[in-house]
Amino acid sequence: MNVIIELGQLPTEVRMFFACIFLILWWDYLKTSEPAPNVLVLDDFYRYANLEVIREMLSRRGIAYDELLDSLRSELEKSNTRVVVCLDEVDQLEETELIYDLTRTRWGGGRIQVIGISNNPLVFKDLDPRTKSSLYPLIEIPFAKYTKDEMREIINARVREAFRENSVDREAVEYLADFTAEKKGDVRVARETLIRAGELANKIEGKRVHIAHVKEILNKTRHAKAISVINGLSNHEKFILKLIPKDGTFYPNLYRLYKSTDGNLGDRRLRNYVERFSRLNLISMERKGADSSYFITLNMPKDFLFEIS
Numbered sequence: 001m002n003v004i005i006e007l008g009q010l011p012t013e014v015r016m017f018f019a020c021i022f023l024i025l026w027w028d029y030l031k032t033s034e035p036a037p038n039v040l041v042l043d044d045f046y047r048y049a050n051l052e053v054i055r056e057m058l059s060r061r062g063i064a065y066d067e068l069l070d071s072l073r074s075e076l077e078k079s080n081t082r083v084v085v086c087l088d089e090v091d092q093l094e095e096t097e098l099i100y101d102l103t104r105t106r107w108g109g110g111r112i113q114v115i116g117i118s119n120n121p122l123v124f125k126d127l128d129p130r131t132k133s134s135l136y137p138l139i140e141i142p143f144a145k146y147t148k149d150e151m152r153e154i155i156n157a158r159v160r161e162a163f164r165e166n167s168v169d170r171e172a173v174e175y176l177a178d179f180t181a182e183k184k185g186d187v188r189v190a191r192e193t194l195i196r197a198g199e200l201a202n203k204i205e206g207k208r209v210h211i212a213h214v215k216e217i218l219n220k221t222r223h224a225k226a227i228s229v230i231n232g233l234s235n236h237e238k239f240i241l242k243l244i245p246k247d248g249t250f251y252p253n254l255y256r257l258y259k260s261t262d263g264n265l266g267d268r269r270l271r272n273y274v275e276r277f278s279r280l281n282l283i284s285m286e287r288k289g290a291d292s293s294y295f296i297t298l299n300m301p302k303d304f305l306f307e308i309s
Contacts, residue, residue, distance in 0.1 A: 073105055076112075083112045090116035091123045096131055103134040146187065152177035155190055163198060168209040172197070175211050179218060188225075193217050223300040229280050230305065240273050241282065241298075242305050248297035250289065 076083065085102055087093065105112045114135070116123065121142060124132065146154070155177055159168045180190040197213040230238065243257050255270055265273070274296065277283045281299060288295040298305075 069101055069105070076105070084115060085112055086115040086117065088117045091118040091120045096127055099127075100131040100134050103131075146181060148177050148181035151181045151187075151190060154187060155194060158191065158194055162194075163209070167207060168194075168198075169211060172209050172211045172214045176214050176218075189218075196220070219301075220304065223304060226282060226300045227304065229282060237273060237277075238305070240270070241277060242302075244283065244296055244298055244302075246298065246302040248295055251285075251294045251296060254296060 090099075093099070099114065099116075102112050102114055121140075124135070127135075152173060155173050159173065176190055176193055180186060180193075183189065193214060194209075196217045197209050200213045200217060201207055201209045230241070233241070240258065240263075243254060243261070249257075251271070251274065254274070255267055258265070258270055263270070274283070274285070274294075278285050283299055284297050285294045286297075287293070
């Protein structure tokens, strides 16, 4: 059995809680006398390629991917261990071959069970038929986005726990609830905005959070996920990203700009980096002009790139 849980609008710790609760209930449902499974949770998948994921499972380094898979099967065969792999942010996985390899890893009467967590309900729409077949039977568990009333309740609960009484204006809560409910109901944006608005109010005036503080912070926290992704990039990747002008540029111009900085990457390798940025939703790429070159634009204000690092 393989499970896709759409929990993208919840904080990471809540996402993991739901995944673990599901595992417990599922194992109880099976009424098996076998020992409980070992569970590996990997989140922020932009950090992982196939090799790193398998290495995380085996805690080994310096081994080729195929060898690691063979080692994994061998270790599971020896221990006869049941394994459940929970992949948070599975839509950020660059090579879906890993999913096939995990689901097809069998030993004796056992196999790896996979749980994928994503905020994209169509995360596996473009999977190749072979990988889709390996996921069968697939159970999907969607979670509806929060309504404005639910978001207001969540924000008020946070205010009661984290702020002094009467230190946050009702109008500020209403505006934040309205904004986040319209923007897919992402609790992470609401939580981060509230924290940073409180810090801003504490710095500049009477320690009371007004709607103006919330509006100012929202200009930054609405890009919270992009910031998290950028923080996971290498210094060289950040350098390339910062070369993209705020109004965008064609790829050939970006390549020339990169080479003018004494960059040592060739065209193909630089293009690979740019395509990776697109997959991570850090940039947009659109074919334009007579030669149909890609026009590249940042998906966040350029100032953020320099504030991050």
